[in-house]
C-alpha cells in the first residue's frame with residue numbers, strides 16, 4: 001500500500017499564498033484528517049495531491065513515485081489512481097446511480113454490472129436504488145454513491161473534501177463511521193478534509209491542523225487534543241480553559257489554586273490549558289479559600305450536558321492588577337448543575353497542559 005509524502009509543498013494564486021511549505025507523511029492504509037478554518041488551504045492541498053493543480057514548489061510522492069515536483073514534472077490526475085470525493089458529492093445528474101458508480105469501470109457490460117453490485121453492497125446502498133436518479137436520493141445516499149464511484153477506480157489513495165458537511169448530525173456520524181470502516185477494509189489510504197474538529201478527531205489516526213496555508217501541528221488525535229502547541233490549536237480542537245500561571249517543578253500556581261501540569265521542566269510564567277471535562281464543581285463549604293472558589297454566572301442546558309459559567313475569585317497569578325480572570329466554563333450533568341448565584345469549589349482532574357511545550 002502507498003505511502004503519501006508531501007515535502008515543502010507550496011501553491012499561490014496571485015498574491016494569495018494558499019499552501020505554504022507543507023511537509024506531511026501519511027502512512028499506507030492509515031486515515032489522516034486535515035482540519036482548519038475555512039480559507040486555510042485545505043481544498044488547495046487536496047487538489048495538489050489529486051493532480052488538479054501543480055505545486056509552485058516542493059514534491060508530492062505516492063508509493064515511492066514522484067507525482068509532482070516544483071520543477072514542473074507532473075503525473076496527470078487520471079494516472080495517479082487517486083479517488084476524489086468533492087465537497088458536494090458532485091454526481092452526474094443525467095446518469096442513474098448504477099451509471100454513476102460504474103462510470104470509468106472498464107470491461108464488458110455483465111462484468112461492469114457485477115462490479116457495480118459489489119460496490120453498492122460495499123458502501124451499504126440498497127440495490128433497488130441502482131436505477132434511481134441522483135435527485136431522488138437523500139444527502140447520505142448521494143455521498144455513498146460518490147464514495148462508491150471513487151472506489152470503483154480502485155484508488156490507492158482516497159481524498160475526501162468535507163464529504164459529510166451537507167448531512168444532518170445523526171446521518172453525518174453514521175456516514176463518517178461507515179466511510180472510515182470502508183476505506184480501511186478496502187486497504188485504501190485516506191485523507192479527509194474538514195473544518196469540524198470532532199469529525200477529524202473521530203475519523204483519523206493522524207490529524208494535521210492547517211492555518212493560513214501552513215500546518216500548525218501534526219499528530220495523533222488524542223495528543224493534539226491534550227497537548228496542543230498553542231492557544232489557537234487548543235481552542236480550534238475543542239473548548240479550552242486557558243489561564244495564566246506560575247510554574248514550579250510540575251506544579252502551577254493560578255487562580256484555581258495549585259494544580260499539576262504535564263511539564264516538569266518549565267519554570268516561571270506560562271499559559272496553561274485545561275479541557276472543561278477536567279473541572280468539577282461542588283457547593284462551596286463556608287470559609288472556603290478564595291482561590292478555586294467561584295460564583296455561577298450562567299447555566300447553559302443542552303440536554304446531555306450542562307455548561308456552567310463561573311467567575312472564580314482570587315487574582316489570576318499574572319493578570320494585571322485589578323484585572324478579573326476570564327470566566328471559567330465547566331461541564332456537568334443535568335443532575336450536577338447548580339443554579340446561577342451558587343458559590344462553588346472548583347476541583348481539577350488530571351494535569352493541565354503547559355502551552356508552548358512540544359506535543
Ligand SMILES: Nc1ncnc2c1ncn2[C@@H]1O[C@H](COP(=O)(O)OP(=O)(O)O)[C@@H](O)[C@H]1O
Nearest residue numbers: 013016018036037038039040041042043044045
Ligand atoms: N482557484 C483559485 N484562485 C484564486 N484563489 C484561490 C483559488 N482557490 C483557492 N483560492 C484561495 O486560496 C485560499 C485557500 O482556499 P481553499 O484551499 O479553498 O481553503 P479551504 O478549503 O481551507 O476553505 C483562499 O484564500 C482562497 O480564496
Ligand SMILES: [Mg+2]
Nearest residue numbers: 039042043044
Ligand atoms: Mg475547502
